[in-house]
Amino acid sequence: MSNDEASAVVQTRLEEGEYERLRRVATENDLSLQDALRKAVREYVNRHGKHDPDDPFFSKPSKDPTADSSITAKKADQYLY
Template identity: 50%
Template structure:
């Protein structure tokens, strides 16, 4: 017979989502024992397990425009012999402003 375990996952604005799963008796006993050994409730241990799973399996979206910045920086740094662009030079290049043309 499987045991049902549920978990509330909270985010910063107070909304919660309930996540449920089923564990067989042996899995449940092992999970409960490990949580108790670490001084954690089942809820805390499940939240930690979910977070670790997400961190291990979630990958950035390669189509995110943010990643184009890395290519731009590499192109801008080419030929500078390891000397990085100054922050204002990088901003000017990325936002297509002539160097020294600040909005201030």
């Protein structure tokens, strides 16, 4: 990940045991601490976050015959692949 304007620095404190466990798991998985923390944050947010109500994937199909239904399929492809 690059250090650009699209990223944010997050700082926190861990108990010594938590830090050692994180460091050990990161090392065992050949990850830097930053990568391990990013992965942990993504997994937490994916597990506990709510879906985006504006995402067309979660909206009812339009009854308008001229509506572009491919948007939903494209979004699904982005998530899956």
